[in-house]
Amino acid sequence: MSFPNPTPRPEGELEQLKRIWRPPSGLGFLTVVNNTYIGLFYVGAAVMFFVLAGILALIMRTQLAVPDNDLVSDGLYNQLFTMHGTMMMFLFAVPAVEAMGVYLLPNMLAARDLPFPRLSAFAFWAYLIGGSVFFLSIFWGLAPDGGWFMYPPLTSIEYSPADNADFWLLGIGFIEISAIAGAIEIVCGVLLTRAPGMSLDKMPVYAWAMLVFAGMIIFAFPAVILATLLLELERAFGWPFFIPGQGGDPLLWQHLFWFFGHPEVYIIFLPAAGMVSMIVPTIAQKPLVGYRLVVLAVIGTGVLSFGLWVHHMFATGLPQLSLSFFSAASMAVAIPSGIQIFAWIATIASGKVRLTTPSLFILGFLFIFTIGGLTGVMVAMVPFDWQAHDTYFIVAHLHYVLIGGMVFPLFAAFYYWVPVASRRALSEKVGRWVFGLMFVGVNVAFFPMHITGLIGMPRRVSTYPADLGWGDLNMVSTIGAYLIGAGVLLFLIDVARNFRITSADNAGNVWNAPTLEWLPNDNYATRSIPIVASRDPLWDQPGLAEDVEAGRYYLPNAPTGYRETIVTSPVTAEPRYIVQIPGPGWFHVLAAAFTAACFLLLTVKLVTPAIICGVLAVFFVLAWAWQLDPGPTHPPVDIGGGLKLPVYKTGSGSHSWWATICFLLVAGTTFLCMIFSYLFLWLSNVGDWPPAGTALPALSWASGSAALYLASALLAWGASRTLAAGRLWTSQGLLLLGALPALCGALGVDGWGFWQAGLRPQDHAYGAAVYTILCLTGVFAFTLAIFTPFLTLRAAFGRLDTARRASFDVGLLLFYYTAGQALVGLLLTHGFPRAVG
Amino acid sequence: MTVGGALILLLVLALTAYALLAAPETRGWLGSRRTILWGGIAFPTVTVTALLIYGLLVARGIVTPAVGEDVQRVEVVGEQFWWRVRYLDDDGRVLFETANELHLPVGRTVELALTSADVIHSFWVPALAGKLDMIPGRTNILRLRAERAGVYRGQCTEFCGVQHARMAFHAVALEAEAYDAWLREASGPAVEPATSGLREGRERFLQLGCGACHAVRGTGAAGVLGPDLTRIGSRQSLGAGMMPVTAENLAAWIADSQHLKPGNLMPPFDMLPDGEAQAIARYLESLK
Amino acid sequence: MTAMQGEDATPFLRWIGIVLPGFLIWGAHFGLVYGYVAVACTLDAGVGGTQAAVALATLAALLLIAGLFWGFVIRPGSRFNAGPATRFSRRLAWATALLSGGSVLLTALPALIFPGCA
DSSP, rough: OOOSSSSSOOOTTTHHHHHHHHHOGGGGGOOOOOOHHHHHHHHHHHHHHHHHHHHHHHHHHHHHHSTTTOOOOOOHHHHHHOOOOOOOOIIIHHHHHHHHHHHHHHHHTOOOSOOOOOHHHHHHHHHHHHHHHHHHHGGTTOOSTEEEEEEEETSSSSTTTSSSHIIIIIIIHHHHHHHHHHHHHHHHHHHHHHOOOOOOOSSSSHHHHHHHHHHHHHHHHHHHHHHHHHHHHHHHHHSSSSSGGTOOOOHHHHHHHHHHHHHHHHHHHHHHHHHHHHHHHHHHHHTTTTTTHHHHHHHHHHHGGGGGGGGGGSSSSOOHHHHHHHHHHHHHHHHHHHHHHHHHHHHHHHSSSOOHHHHHHHHHHHHHHHHHHHHHHHSSSHHHHHTTBBHHHHHHHHHHHHIIIIIIHHHHHHHHHHHBBSSSSSHHHHHHHHHHHHHHHHHHHHHHHHHHHHHTSSSSSSSSGGGOOOOHHHHHHHHHHHHHHHHHHHHHHHHHHHHHHHHHTOOOEEEEEEEEGOOBBBBBBBSBBBOOOSSHHHHHHHTHHHHHTTOSSSSSTTSSSSSEEEEEEETTTEEEEEOOOOOOOOOHHHEEEEEEEHHHHTTTOOOHHHHHHHHHHHHHHHHHHHOOOOOOOOOOEEEEETTTEEOOOOOGSSHHHHHHHHHHHHHHHHHHHHHHHHHHHHTTTTSSSOOOOOOOOHHHHHHHHHHHHHHHHHHHHHHHHHHHOHHHHHHIIIIIIIIIIHHHHHHHHHHHHHHHTTTTTTTOOHHHHHHHHHHHHHHHHHHHHHHHHHHHHHTTTTOSSOOOOOHHHHHHHHHHHHHHHHHHIIIIIHHHHHHOO | OHHHHHHHHHHHHHHHHHHHHSHHHGGGGGGSSIIIIIIIIIIHHHHHHHHHHHHHHHHHHHHHHOOOOOEEHHHHHEEEEEEEEEEEOOTTEEEEEEEEEEEETTTTTEEEEESSSSOEEOOOOOOTTTOOEETTTOOOOEEESSSSEEEEEEOOOOOOOOTGGGGGEEEEEOOOHHHHHHHHHHHSOOOOOOOHHHHHHHHHHHHTGGGGBBOOTTTSOOHHHHOOOTTTGGSSSSEEEEEOHHHHHHHHHHHHHHHTTTTTTOOOTTTTTTHHHHHHHHHTTOOO | OOTTTTTSSHHHHHHHHSSHHHHHHHHHHHHHHHHHHHHHHTTOOOOTTTTHHHHHHHHHHHHHHHHHIIIIIISSSSSSSOOOOHHHHHHHHHHHHHOOOOHHHHHHHHHHHHOOOO
């Protein structure tokens, strides 16, 4: 076989790679961006929050061990279960699987790093700072106490006047943004930075799972972000979205929350299932049976899970027929889960499994998750759910699903992948005990809860009377909870004894696994980037590890002298260009810190300091963006095999274009959710929309505004054309003095039309909905009002020209999108009431 | 359904054990795509479709009201953290109001109009019917029927705030005659105090302004914020399922209900002189 | 292997085009029937009409899935159907079309049993 690059490699090449990719030391280590470090910190932080939320659970179980207990007060108990649920979902489960993705994906795809390493570092710091302060709120009695689902009107200002609810809304809203940043990173990483030859049909199942996971975050999280925004608008400014007396409807929150909340379960489960699909072939030493079907199952689960949200609202009194649609979808989603479970069983049967610790956790997962899945089918039956809903049966079900479906695979993954990240593997002997304690603990803790629930114990009660006979079962559950705690403690001890972070001299491929993350590694990832010809390259391509390490494959060096990796085409993974990746820096760290500070200060109503932090956050984001978009600094480089690749791309081939599109999908979904909210509120106020006494502005306001929105899009298009023709300053003029004022003017006309007609957002849900639609466009107008002058500044400093226009293209897409969204908004707010009235 | 679920679990476990432990030559057949097609696609498709149809048929039986039946209509309003219960006549007018207790005739359908005065609650008597939410601004209809006389416990199942755990009630199912008798008594005014001590208690009750929040029909007390106390002495519990209605419990509640059930809307009356709370409590306990 | 200098997002969008339309139509169908029932039951208008509406929407969805599948995947010379990942994508397209068609049918099933808004 002929390799792209000859050996021996020139002197000094390896040293250069090492120097370029070396993480900073000392205090500067905070600025590190390598995925191998950020990924590990991220996982570590997630485990920390897992332990903390687990401790909260142990306090609750102690309180519930005996009837009429008064270990904790009712108010504190409510904070405990709210925090336990919120932290496990938002601070542990989602970040943990995202963190594993940040750590594993580049290695598994043989990229040197993710395409936006500072973005993942930003997401990590924002999450760590925001999450920690959020947790600490419990020591001041300020922790949210409305349940992790935060149903209004309990969480409205009237029934929750203190800041507790704001901590949830702002704290979690902000962490959701960090999750979205991570998801965009993962989509771009999986689609654009796979090793040459790793076409979609050769992609590891884990990468598929992470791709679908990230896609689900992009489409599910906007719903909860919007819900959070609406509730905070109601709490802070009295816009009555959820107050029945003023046209609001508490059920709107439930729809939005569960439109996120149900996919959330699969958002957590799919990456874990992806890990299982990686580990099972290794422990069986045979390729995964039914790869295509598993990929189908992953995609199918991702899509179908969006049809389940009312599954959580069976007791709200909706028409039976409506409920049944969701019952049907809940049944349909059982089929992809069945496919995966039988694929794993078939793979196990085709090989010979050694009962190592990862295998044990996989088997435990199969058992626990199957029970959770079956009780899931039971509660998908509407009549059964009317009994089981909001009882301990559901507590049992959801813990079987989430612990079985996520925690056990994650622990299997810890034991399985630690040899990649550490000098020593974890102890097999201790691992068996960890597994045993956790497995027995989970079943002792949660199995009895099925019965406790069926005999009538509701969820979220701080105590229960002795005469109901619930005491013994609760005591058993408490004992089980402590067994789980002991298992986790033992795991932490094992980690402390054996986990030694390294990249260069890791424990190596101890399991004889087939995928690329087991190639020899260092801070620069693999020495050269292999050509992949199989789904299991390390099994099917003999000598791959040595050849990669010797530098015989692509890009064994750093031809531009910066951090770089190969961007390949999304479907067929053919090399397309070399992307220069940013290295360590302070700006994203400071941006994360000030963003977190801004949100947290807003929570406690320190508005002025919050604004100052917000301005600083924007400043550091811009400073960070200033260094991006390097332009074609270097002529095309030879990566081996006669392949000369450009080092810069613009347009729809560029990774920044893909990231922007992902972001616009988030924005578009948010807006769609707002359209849904508008129509939903109409349905609660049929015949009174707009409410009596409120006039619609004349159509001239709408048409004037529409003309200006169109003009802004056209002027932006003109700016793009003139830039392409080399007339930089005409282009800048069109954008800064044409498109931007037209956009702001259009928004002003739009908003003033409603205002002069007498509409106020505080009076009725109708007005609140109209002004929120305007605000969602306003957010983009505001962003562009900052970003357009930023582009002009770049042009002035020679950082923007006909060739170097990736950042200009980002602005262009934003202009187009904003005009489009605003026009749809106009049609809705002016057209719909006229159509139904 | 539970049995079916257990059987499927056993099947999965047995197959896994077989895949793990059987000799390689005998388990080979399991290691192919066929396994997924039959076990992972065909089998769940059939079971799940059958189950869905079965579930839909059961649900249809539950939600379809019987035509022309003589139903008792009751409005139940969830409040933080108790239940306002209003019996309605056939035209939907309020006959009388009570609290934390639902009396129903055995063998007759009772149609409950469920709503809420503040946050979302959920109405559930496990032995009688599934649960249904009480949502402010909406009215949900729950039909239930007790087949045997008895006292059934119910509890709020939607988290509704600090005292969610102590928001229970009792459903008392009575045979037809007993129910009619109860209905007659319950719709009348409160009993007159029989002794001077009880009259004294009523005086203090009215003078202290308890009537600003509570109603005792037949006296001047006509408050609507708190539970109606017209027949508090005959109820199953005090504080929405917390404790039996005794004079001691009532006195303790009056003196400091915030200690017993922190976060309920009743202010503490711990400034009352000695014996006064007891006098009121004895009066209330006599309201049967 | 050569670098594809001019390549943009089109191949990926085409790939999406052959693999995902079934699911997108499932989503549209789901939203449509749910929305229709919600509106009809609130307005007290379409009671009794729900069955016909769901049946119509279901028929349209199934035809659309079949039509798009034929046009994108089976029809000779479809532009959506080229490239090295073809065999894999075609199989995947088959499977997604079947799974989403089945899910559409399953979604429609309740309308057979519940005629109205109870």
